[in-house]
Amino acid sequence: MMRFSTLMKHPANWMVGKQEEQGAVITSRIRFARNLRGYPFPGWAKKSERAKTMEILRPAVEGLAPMKGAFSRELGELSSVEKQVLVERHLISREHAARTDGSGAVIERRQSFSIMLNEEDHLRMQSIRPGLKLTEAYEALNKLDSELEEKLEYAFDPQLGYLTTCPTNLGTGLRASAMLHLPALVLSDQIGQVLQAVNKIGLAVRGLYGEGTESLGNLYQISNQSTLGESEVEIISRLERVISQVATHEQNAREKLMEDDPEMVADKIGRAYGVLRHAYLIDSKEALNHLSLLRLGGDLEFFPKDTVHLCDVLLMDIQQAHLQLHAGVKLSPEHRDSIRAEIVRSRLQSLESPDKLPDKKSKKPRPNEGEPKKDHE
Amino acid sequence: MKCDYCEKKATVFLTQLTDGQMKKVCLCEGCAEERGVTDPTGFSLADMLMGDFQKSAGDSAPTSATPKKESFSSSPRVCSECGFSIEDFQKVRRFGCANCYKTFAAELTPLLRGMHKGFTHVGKVPEGLMESHVRRQRMEELNLKLEGAIASESYEEAAKLRDELKKLEEMEVGK
Numbered sequence: 001m002m003r004f005s006t007l008m009k010h011p012a013n014w015m016v017g018k019q020e021e022q023g024a025v026i027t028s029r030i031r032f033a034r035n036l037r038g039y040p041f042p043g044w045a046k047k048s049e050r051a052k053t054m055e056i057l058r059p060a061v062e063g064l065a066p067m068k069g070a071f072s073r074e075l076g077e078l079s080s081v082e083k084q085v086l087v088e089r090h091l092i093s094r095e096h097a098a099r100t101d102g103s104g105a106v107i108e109r110r111q112s113f114s115i116m117l118n119e120e121d122h123l124r125m126q127s128i129r130p131g132l133k134l135t136e137a138y139e140a141l142n143k144l145d146s147e148l149e150e151k152l153e154y155a156f157d158p159q160l161g162y163l164t165t166c167p168t169n170l171g172t173g174l175r176a177s178a179m180l181h182l183p184a185l186v187l188s189d190q191i192g193q194v195l196q197a198v199n200k201i202g203l204a205v206r207g208l209y210g211e212g213t214e215s216l217g218n219l220y221q222i223s224n225q226s227t228l229g230e231s232e233v234e235i236i237s238r239l240e241r242v243i244s245q246v247a248t249h250e251q252n253a254r255e256k257l258m259e260d261d262p263e264m265v266a267d268k269i270g271r272a273y274g275v276l277r278h279a280y281l282i283d284s285k286e287a288l289n290h291l292s293l294l295r296l297g298g299d300l301e302f303f304p305k306d307t308v309h310l311c312d313v314l315l316m317d318i319q320q321a322h323l324q325l326h327a328g329v330k331l332s333p334e335h336r337d338s339i340r341a342e343i344v345r346s347r348l349q350s351l352e353s354p355d356k357l358p359d360k361k362s363k364k365p366r367p368n369e370g371e372p373k374k375d376h377e
Numbered sequence: 378m379k380c381d382y383c384e385k386k387a388t389v390f391l392t393q394l395t396d397g398q399m400k401k402v403c404l405c406e407g408c409a410e411e412r413g414v415t416d417p418t419g420f421s422l423a424d425m426l427m428g429d430f431q432k433s434a435g436d437s438a439p440t441s442a443t444p445k446k447e448s449f450s451s452s453p454r455v456c457s458e459c460g461f462s463i464e465d466f467q468k469v470r471r472f473g474c475a476n477c478y479k480t481f482a483a484e485l486t487p488l489l490r491g492m493h494k495g496f497t498h499v500g501k502v503p504e505g506l507m508e509s510h511v512r513r514q515r516m517e518e519l520n521l522k523l524e525g526a527i528a529s530e531s532y533e534e535a536a537k538l539r540d541e542l543k544k545l546e547e548m549e550v551g552k
Contacts, residue, residue, distance in 0.1 A: 035475060037475060041475075043469070146504065156502070161498030161500060163475040166470065166471045167472070167492065170493070171500060202494075226493040228489065228492075228493035228497075228498060230499060
């Protein structure tokens with residue numbers, strides 16, 4: 001049986017995966033909701049009924065080829081810190097972490113797949129990939145789902161599709177989403193406009209941490225809302241199109257910032273570097289915001305390329321439960337800030353200062369040269 | 378930033394989006410703990426907290442912030458398989474079992490309108506159900522054509538369609 005510490009020791013696949021194009025899209029995620037025919041949904045089921053569905057689901061899921069040697073637990077077996085760590089890694093939902101016996105989680109060794117048992121639906125399965133790879137993530141999960149389908153009888157209706165606990169998931173039961181890093185759109189005050197446009201075409205946008213458009217760390221999640229009346233492929237290709245447009249906007253905004261005001265960009269990145277390298281107390285808000293700029297610096301070649309991955313891993317490791325797990329004891333907020341700073345300092349120890357720039361960067365040509373320049377208000 | 382409840386520094390920030398309405402709560406460590414926000418097993422969501430906060434702060438929230446409840450037919454019906462009622466649905470916005478979708482079909486349809494792009498599933502179908510799914514789709518199509526043929530008085534065409542439909546119906550029953 002895989003231990004929790006072993007699961008944590010392996011970095012998630014999506015954190016180490018080589019991305020051809022670094023940048024705005026950090027991860028792509030696909031989630032299916034499925035239920036067994038003939039059993040009440042988990043939220044309405046009696047304890048004994050939940051135990052019964054667990055008995056059916058768990059061996060079926062553990063028996064899947066990719067789940068060989070997976071991390072598999074009933075939630076009652078995990079401490080609340082362990083569950084919270086899984087939430088911070090996006091492996092289980094916040095709601096699921098509140099559950100105990102009668103619910104479970106099965107997580108593939110490299111964390112590319114995770115399956116929640118008796119969450120809101122009997123099965124919530126997801127696959128995560130680095131970069132903009134929704135189709136790839138979908139195909140992988142679809143294969144897994146088809147394999148499960150041979151062993152389990154799903155609740156399905158020809159008219160309504162896969163029957164889910166909440167009608168918002170009816171039909172495909174599919175939620176496709178991407179996590180995006182959009183610092184240049186935020187710096188150039190375009191983020192509100194872009195997000196509004198995305199919202200208008202029926203997609204959901206939310207800051208990953210923090211509040212609304214002032215999302216901490218400039219991290220955003222875009223996902224589909226409608227699940228009925230469109231096929232999986234249609235939903236995903238539309239989403240993929242929109243996300244790649246947003247990524248292009250971000251790219252353009254970066255180039256424009258570097259052309260118009262390279263000193264401002266260099267200053268922000270340099271200051272972020274300075275604080276992260278030398279702080280002894282740092283709260284999560286400050287850390288997230290500076291890591292975001294450091295990550296931008298990686299993309300803009302102020303730092304070596306792998307800085308981007310370093311930042312992505314740090315974004316996980318500086319969160320509350322991760323710190324708690326690292327320390328092994330319950331931490332006060334002040335103590336947390338101190339350990340957070342310590343971790344950040346040690347990880348960035350060998351990262352060289354971005355001094356040489358920025359004049360090399362400002363010569364980089366912009367693709368849409370002819371465009372009229374917008375004055376700053 | 379200060380805690381919404383007391384004067385201490387806020388370290389916990391909670392945001393919830395409901396029907397496009399954003400609700401925010403800022404809490405200090407102590408107040409967060411007191412209200413079970415830091416405890417993952419008590420993640421009672423911003424909603425409860427918001428109600429709590431609005432009371433304590435004497436803040437009158439705009440009524441649009443609370444999602445309107447659709448009024449359903451008043452007859453108290455219950456799902457024959459799981460005992461779930463429409464009142465339960467109004468409370469939790471979730472169903473009790475797959476059969477609830479049949480029981481509450483009438484209440485469901487208007488709800489789907491604002492929720493999804495369509496009313497009919499067009500994606501993946503479980504392997505074993507594929508055949509009958511395709512058959513049912515074909516039957517729907519034939520029925521439409523049949524109506525058209527009858528309306529335009531092309532009886533020969535109508536007879537042909539009726540034969541094909543009959544065959545499919547037999548297969549569906551014999552399954």
